[in-house]
Amino acid sequence: MDxxxxxxxPYVSVTLLIAGLVWRARYDAxxxxxxxxxxxxxxxxxxxxxxxHFGMAFVVAGHVVGLLVPMSWTDALGLDDHAYHLMAVxxxxxxxxxxxxxIGVLVQRRLRTPAVRKARVRGDRLMYAVLLGxxxxxxxxxxxxxxxxxxxxxxxxGVSVWFRSLFALSPDxxxxxxxxxxxxxxxxxxxxxxxxxxxxRLVHMFSAPLKYLFRPFVVYRRRDPRLTSNRPDRRGWxxxx
Amino acid sequence: xxxxxxxxxxxxxxxxxxCHTCSVTCKQAWTNRQGTEYVWFNNxxxxxxxxxxxxxxxxxxxxxxWERTRSGRLRLRAGGRLRKLGGIFANPHLPELGDYYQxxxxxxxxxxxxxxxxxxxxxxxxxxxxxxPLDTIEWGPNWDDNxxxxxxxxxxxxxxxxxxxxxxxxIRFEFEQSFMFYLPRICEHCLNPxxxxxCPSGAMYxxxxxxxxxxxxxxxxxxxxCVTGCPYKKVYFNHRTGKAEKCxxxxxxxxxxxxxxxxxxxxxxxxxxxxxxxxxxxxxxxxAVADEHDLYPAQLECFLDPADPAVIAAARAxxxxxEWLDAARRSPVYDLITTYxxxxxxxxxxxxxxxxxxxxxxxxxxEAVAATGSDGEDAGNLFGAIDALRIPVExxxxxxxxxxxxxxEAVLRxxxxxxxxxxxxxxxxxxxxxxxxxxxxxxxxxxxxxRLLAVAKQEDRFVIPAAARPDADAxxxxxxxxxxxxxxxxxxxxxxxxxxxxxxxxxx
Numbered sequence: 001m002d003x004x005x006x007x008x009x010p011y012v013s014v015t016l017l018i019a020g021l022v023w024r025a026r027y028d029a030x031x032x033x034x035x036x037x038x039x040x041x042x043x044x045x046x047x048x049x050x051x052x053h054f055g056m057a058f059v060v061a062g063h064v065v066g067l068l069v070p071m072s073w074t075d076a077l078g079l080d081d082h083a084y085h086l087m088a089v090x091x092x093x094x095x096x097x098x099x100x101x102x103i104g105v106l107v108q109r110r111l112r113t114p115a116v117r118k119a120r121v122r123g124d125r126l127m128y129a130v131l132l133g134x135x136x137x138x139x140x141x142x143x144x145x146x147x148x149x150x151x152x153x154x155x156x157x158g159v160s161v162w163f164r165s166l167f168a169l170s171p172d173x174x175x176x177x178x179x180x181x182x183x184x185x186x187x188x189x190x191x192x193x194x195x196x197x198x199x200x201r202l203v204h205m206f207s208a209p210l211k212y213l214f215r216p217f218v219v220y221r222r223r224d225p226r227l228t229s230n231r232p233d234r235r236g237w238x239x240x241x
Numbered sequence: 242x243x244x245x246x247x248x249x250x251x252x253x254x255x256x257x258x259x260c261h262t263c264s265v266t267c268k269q270a271w272t273n274r275q276g277t278e279y280v281w282f283n284n285x286x287x288x289x290x291x292x293x294x295x296x297x298x299x300x301x302x303x304x305x306x307w308e309r310t311r312s313g314r315l316r317l318r319a320g321g322r323l324r325k326l327g328g329i330f331a332n333p334h335l336p337e338l339g340d341y342y343q344x345x346x347x348x349x350x351x352x353x354x355x356x357x358x359x360x361x362x363x364x365x366x367x368x369x370x371x372x373x374p375l376d377t378i379e380w381g382p383n384w385d386d387n388x389x390x391x392x393x394x395x396x397x398x399x400x401x402x403x404x405x406x407x408x409x410x411x412i413r414f415e416f417e418q419s420f421m422f423y424l425p426r427i428c429e430h431c432l433n434p435x436x437x438x439x440c441p442s443g444a445m446y447x448x449x450x451x452x453x454x455x456x457x458x459x460x461x462x463x464x465x466x467c468v469t470g471c472p473y474k475k476v477y478f479n480h481r482t483g484k485a486e487k488c489x490x491x492x493x494x495x496x497x498x499x500x501x502x503x504x505x506x507x508x509x510x511x512x513x514x515x516x517x518x519x520x521x522x523x524x525x526x527x528x529a530v531a532d533e534h535d536l537y538p539a540q541l542e543c544f545l546d547p548a549d550p551a552v553i554a555a556a557r558a559x560x561x562x563x564e565w566l567d568a569a570r571r572s573p574v575y576d577l578i579t580t581y582x583x584x585x586x587x588x589x590x591x592x593x594x595x596x597x598x599x600x601x602x603x604x605x606x607x608e609a610v611a612a613t614g615s616d617g618e619d620a621g622n623l624f625g626a627i628d629a630l631r632i633p634v635e636x637x638x639x640x641x642x643x644x645x646x647x648x649x650e651a652v653l654r655x656x657x658x659x660x661x662x663x664x665x666x667x668x669x670x671x672x673x674x675x676x677x678x679x680x681x682x683x684x685x686x687x688x689x690x691x692r693l694l695a696v697a698k699q700e701d702r703f704v705i706p707a708a709a710r711p712d713a714d715a716x717x718x719x720x721x722x723x724x725x726x727x728x729x730x731x732x733x734x735x736x737x738x739x740x741x742x743x744x745x746x747x748x749x
Contacts (some may be wrong), residue, residue, distance in 0.1 A: 012710070029459035033483035036463050039338050040480065041371070044330040053330040074541065116372040119480060201483075207462045209329075209441030213322050217438035221457075221498075223447040223708065 005045060007187065007194065010166050013191040020198025021041045021206060032202040040115035044105055052102025058095030059138075067163045071156045081154070089146045094137050105224035127200040134189035141182035144189075159183055243521040244545060246565050247432070248495055248514060248705065250504070251577045251584045252425055252695060253600040256511035259387065259423040261285050263503035263512075267427075271489070278344035278369045278480025281382055282488035283503045285425045285653045289398040289412070289636065290430040292424075296410040297474040297590070299399040303471030304334040306435050306591030307528065311640070315529050315592060317439060334469045338480075344381040345748040359420030370480075388414070388421050395419075400481050400639045408635050420631040422602040424640075427487035427503060428475040429587065429595030430454050432519065432543065433528045436487070439470030445485070452596065453490045461485050473592035498707035502697075513693075514703045515572030517596065518545040518556060519665070528592045533643035536589035543594070544579055547572070568706035573693055581682065581690045583652050585641035600694070601637045601649055603630075603656045620676045621663035627653045629745055655680040655709065661685045664712060672675040692749060 024032050038045050054090055066088060107128065110116050144150050158179050165172040176187065197203055286292045295640055300306060304319035316687045319325065339600055347364040366375045383723035385394040391414040394402060401412055413419060430447075434454050437445040444460035444465055447453070456476070457468070463483040467476040476487045491501035495514075499505070504512040527539035546556035547569035558564055569575065577584040577600065584598035611617030627650060628635070634653070638646040658680040665673055666688075677687040693701065 028484070030484070032459075033461065033463035036465055036478070036481040038335050038465060039478050042331075042335060042337050046333065087284065101492050115368075115375060117501040118371050121483075160542040204462055207327065207442065207460070209443075211443060212326060215443055218434060219437055219440075219443050219446040222449050240530065 002173050005184075006162065007171040009188075010171070010191050011014060013195040016199055017194040018197075019087070021203070032203055032207065033201070035119070035201040037110075037116045037119045039118060040094050041113045044109040044113075048090035048102045048105030050102070051098050051133050052106060052119055055099030055102055056095075058091065059099055062092045064094075066156065067160050068124060068170050069179040070160070070164070084156075089142065096142065099138060101137055103132065107132070109143070121201060123200045127196050127202060130189055130193050130196060131202075134186060134193050137182055137186035137189055141186050142181070144180065150182075153180050153183075155179070155183060158213060159187065166241050173237070201206060242545075242552075243454065244552065244559045244561060245521045245567065246450065246561050247430070247519060248490060249452075249517045249574045249578075249596040249598070250427070250501075250515040251598045251600065252513040253509075253513070253577075254422055254424065254602040254693075255600055256509040257285070257423040257425060257599055257602075258509045259285055259287065260508050261383070262508050263425055263508050264382075265504050267488075268504040269577070269715065270491070271297050272486075274479075274481075276479040276658045277477065277486065279338060279341045279382075280477040280479070280486065282475070282477075283425065283427045284382060284637045285423050286383075287386050287388055288424050288640070289395040289421065290388070291394055291415075293342075294336045294474050295380070296340075296397065296399050297336075297472075300472055300591070301470070303336065303474065304469060305474065306593055308435070308468075309529055309531070313529060315433075317435060317470060319439065319466075319473075322441075323575040325466055326438065326520065329441065329464055329466075332465045332469055334377035335465055335478075336468065336474065338370070339380075342384070343378070345375055345378060349671070349749060352564070358661055366746060382434045382742055389420055390707045391419060391421075400636060403543055404633070404635050404639055408633050409656060410508065411425045412633065412636070420633070422632060424587075424599070425503070426473065426475070426587075427501075427597060428471075428490070429473055430488075430490055430595045430689075431591065431596060432521075432540075432593065432594035434471075434555055435591070435593050436467040436471040436476045439466040440464070440485075441466055445476075451492075453495070454487070455492070456480075456485045457482050459487075462555075463514070472588065472593060473595075486672055495705055495742060496708045498705045500703040500705065504703060510697075510702065512702065513573045513697075514705055516547075516704070517572065517575055517578070518544045518547050518561075518569050518705065520545055523586075523679055524594060528594050533590045534645040535629065537586060537642050537645070537648060540586060540589065540594050541579060541582075543565060546573070546579075547575065553621065562706075565706045572706045573697065573702055573704060574694060576689075581655065581686065581693075583655055583694075585648060585652065585692070588640065588643070590643035599641060600656075601641060601652055601718045602632060603653055607691050618661055619675075620658055622677065623657035624654055624679075627657060649681070655682065656689075656694075657704055659687055660680075663691050 021071050071081075111122070145153060145155065158175050162175040165175075176184065179187075193202075199204065263283045264285055264644050266283055268281060269278075271282055281293065284293050292298065297303065300318060306318055307315045310316050314371040317325070320328070345366045346369050346464045347366055349364055351362045351364050366378055367373060368375055378402070385391060388395060395414050405412055424468045430453055432452070434447060437447055440461075441464045442460055442462045444457045444462070446455060446457065448455065461483070461484040463478070465485070467480055467485050467487075468474070468478055469572060470476075478484075478486050483583075489505075491499075496500060500512075500514050504514055523543045527536070527543050530536060531541045545556075547553070547556075547566060553566055557563075574584075578598055583600050586595045586598050587599065588595070617623075630653070634646045634649050635644075638644050638649045642648045658676050662673060662676045662684070665671070667675075674684050677684045682690070702712050
């Protein structure tokens with residue numbers, strides 16, 4: 001069971017993520033959008049959405065640092081464990097609370113505004129449940145861990161090491177199995193969320209339009225060559241020679 | 242000189258009767274889908290009025306278009322690239338649905354499926370978005386049509402607010418003192434489109450061949466910056482698909498030489514479609530001239546004379562075909578914009594270099610002059626009366642020339658002169674060249690202009706080269722039934738696609 005959850009499931013999830021992204025890009029680019037509901041309601045969105053998105057950006061950055069930077073590196077820098085956690089918990093808490101508050105406003109808005117409620121797309125409910133679950137569990141794990149209710153568990157010696165072992169394709173699943181329940185659940189929800197990204201509106205996170213900063217303002221394009229007859233014959237329509 | 246071609250439109254507001262046929266046919270062709278209930282790629286506004294979406298001209302609020310920085314560069318009014326990306330999670334200047342209107346329908350089934358009974362069935366209005374019943378319908382796509390509710394609504398017209406101080410007494414909304422005219426609006430397919438420039442994804446583009454501005458539905462990610470960027474508020478957000486949509490200038494029709502749906506179905510025959518050649522290198526400079534009053538002449542200077550051999554050579558070098566050059570030489574739009582100079586751009590001060598131009602409305606000047614006991618069609622009387630028009634020239638100027646009244650007056654004088662000149666001819670009197678000369682035209686030009694404005698048939702109003710012609714030829718050539726296709730072997734090289742050939746057609 002531990003092997004399945006912590007040794008196999010992450011790979012399944014990431015495979016689903018990558019396959020989903022390829023599928024979106026190749027066959028459903030039309031479905032690749034934010035599905036914004038700002039047209040229906042702007043006031044609450046302008047509070048909730050930036051809170052959530054900027055909060056999440058910092059949360060993600062925090063995860064990257066916490067999971068990918070080994071303890072030995074920060075030790076080498078002379079940063080002791082206490083100082084590290086103080087920094088991580090303080091910035092992480094601010095980001096996490098901002099994200100949670102933001103999503104709170106957004107969920108409230110989605111439930112309370114009839115037009116926004118109606119603007120739900122397929123899979124939204126599952127996605128919201130997993131997202132909210134992951135967020136809540138993450139905050140819970142942080143709170144429990146920093147208030148000393150996890151017997152001094154140090155995720156940088158457990159979860160992080162396991163996470164890095166995933167990249168080496170030899171998952172140290174026992175490490176993860178030994179983590180406190182809140183961490184285990186959080187990781188489980190997290191990987192489920194990864195798998196959902198390409199199949200839900202969350203896919204828009206992979207289209208952050210950074211190119212906008214560098215392209216000329218006005219874009220010119222020629223008429224779509226697919227519309228002209230010069231294209232190669234489609235499969236199944238090859239001419240008899 | 243970098244020659245580019247643009248399919249442009251001119252609307253003769255003098256002939257718009259405000260019937261909304263263009264809007265309705267456009268809607269039935271393009272936006273009768275879920276998610277576009279509130280969308281009108283073409284709409285007709287009664288001016289003075291708030292328009293659609295409400296007060297769209299108020300750029301202090303909506304931040305559409307470009308502004309000129311002190312250093313003389315152009316900047317999107319809603320902010321630069323970084324600011325745009327910073328606000329990507331919640332566009333601060335996006336109109337809400339209520340700024341357009343809450344789309345509604347009626348419970349018609351209550352009427353058609355009511356069982357026989359004592360009670361009269363009713364059909365309540367219900368929201369097309371939520372399906373919930375609406376107690377009161379508070380606004381619609383054309384709520385202040387024909388000045389309906391003008392004392393209450395038209396005072397909130399941003400242009401009225403702006404010029405009220407200046408014009409004072411002449412803008413009134415009491416019934417017998419009011420004025421009005423119609424303004425049909427589609428996407429302007431600008432030369433310097435702010436919507437394209439606002440799109441973070443690079444999904445919006447201007448087509449090189451015909452200048453039509455489109456949204457690539459596969460690349461749009463729903464960031465909504467284009468809606469803000471367009472000062473005319475002619476890019477819409479499809480709330481169902483989560484993608485931006487806009488007027489396509491009916492490109493599938495234009496590509497085969499057919500006019501747009503709105504043009505084809507225009508009852509007043511007041512729309513003209515044709516090719517304009519312009520120098521793409523001059524656009525950026527023209528859009529950034531210091532004085533707003535120079536924007537109209539600066540845009541005029543971007544247009545190239547399709548009869549000029551140098552232009553023809555440069556156009557060929559940039560890959561413009563002879564069919565397009567021929568269309569450009571016969572372009573009714575070119576004549577109205579540059580030869581007779583009776584068409585003006587819509588809100589040039591947005592600096593987007595719009596390409597749907599308008600002939601300002603003259604009416605009812607003749608009646609007004611006649612009512613004073615003078616000859617309403619005498620040129621001298623008409624010229625004098627233009628200052629006293631029911632529609633204040635200042636109002637037209639705010640809309641068409643960034644507030645400069647001189648070009649508007651010149652256009653109105655030219656049109657008044659045309660009436661006076663043509664009246665003499667219609668009455669069998671000798672033509673009076675001095676009337677034409679007074680507005681800088683010759684008698685022959687006057688008659689040409691009259692033909693174009695008054696009697697032009699469909700093939701004179703719509704001169705559209707078929708972009709898809711080479712494609713169609715190639716398709717015919719590659720058809721499995723080689724040689725058997727009846728439309729493949731048209732003789733005499735590429736020619737204009739012939740439209741409706743009615744037996745009453747007089748020209749050629």
